Amino acid sequence: MGTNTLEVAVLAGDGIGPEVTEATLAVLEALGRRHALGLRFTPHRAGAMAYRDTGEDLSDAAFRACESADAILLGAMGWPGIRAQDGTELAPQITLRQRLDLYAGIRPIRAIPGVPGPLADPRAAGIDLIILRESTEGLFFSKDRGTVTQDYAEETLRITRHVTTRLARRAFALAAQRKRRVTLVDKANVFRAFAWMRDLFAEEAQAHPEVAFDAAYVDAMALDLLRRPWEFDLLPTENMFGDILSDLAAGLVGGMGFAPSADVGDEHAVFQPSHGTAPDIAGQGVANPTAMILSAAMMLEWLGEAPLTEAAAELRAAVDRAFREGLRTRDIGGTHGTAEAARRVIAALE
Ligand code: ATP
DSSP: OOTTOEEEEEEEESTTHHHHHHHHHHHHHHHHHHTTOOEEEEEOOOSHHHHHHHSOSSOHHHHHHHHHSSEEEEEEOOBTTBBOTTSOBOOHHHHHHHHTTOOEEEEEEEOOTTOOOSOOSGGGGGOEEEEEEEOSSBGGGGTTTOEEOSSOEEOOOBOOHHHHHHHHHHHHHHHHTTTOEEEEEEOTTTOHHHHHHHHHHHHHHTTOTTSEEEEEEHHHHHHHHHHOGGGOOEEEEOHHHHHHHHHHHHHHTTSGGGOEEEEEOSSOEEEEESSOOOTTTTTTTOOOOHHHHHHHHHHHHHHOSTTHHHHHHHHHHHHHHHHHTTOOBGGGTOOBOHHHHHHHHHHHHO
């Protein structure tokens, strides 16, 4: 590799994490042979199994490697029976978001031709939206900070100007390259914090007259995502709302196996499928690797210019072609396992 080698820290994690990671790396290797991508992938241990074996779910060494890498590619982390001493789930992916200031959770929801979804309306083939989940504050700010007594439990939501304005800027910048519509999802009718968040977005909207801006209450959006999802473009929202709506939206395009994501800050970024470790199917080689492969495409795009951006476009087109030409993973009623899915995407590259 040349002097411009880009370093990618790979955290395969737990459950189906290592399975979809192996498939994704195989695809990236094939893609790397076709384009001079100059990427070096270095694996690091982190997650629930790492905690079980070493007492640390994300060691200092692993964190530093992530911090100094050009990008972080992550499988999935956590395991039902393995918990921290206070009983909470081990989630180093959340630690990474907070410590690396990855405030923007970019979660594209795009219908892939040939992948069956639950909506009968033919317009569902045109679903192409992004849930932009704020990923460092909101209700999740309270993680490890809440109060539980004999008589009450309390967790506090936090929204700051610093994070919200950067999130808004990112929402309008992304929308400007797409369908030019930003719809903030909030609960401004009940909470002053969300009314204030709406004001901050409205301020940013003034700097982007080319992008239409409106806002919707989260409960109404839950309904509209089922009724007319093809109308939406960029949906920025609070952390907890984004957590819930992104699973719902993934269901519109085939399920968690089709939902990629990027957690992006101003300097660092983690690319990972939106799904978890799927304990119910882990270890069987049947997980759908598409979400992670599409996350890798997002990584290539984020890392730079041509040939990386061209490789990203080719990778997305190969995923589409593979499904159009008959790839059917188990989660959509087919028989193709993780490795076979990777093989078919690689074949579709050529
Ligand atoms: P988390 O709390 O981390 O989101 P979870 O167990 O609630 O984890 P997932 O791990 O995302 O949620 O799994 C939800 C369901 O979706 C499970 O039935 C799982 O088998 C399925 N699933 C998730 N990812 C995939 C995948 N890549 N391929 C096939 N099925 C998947």
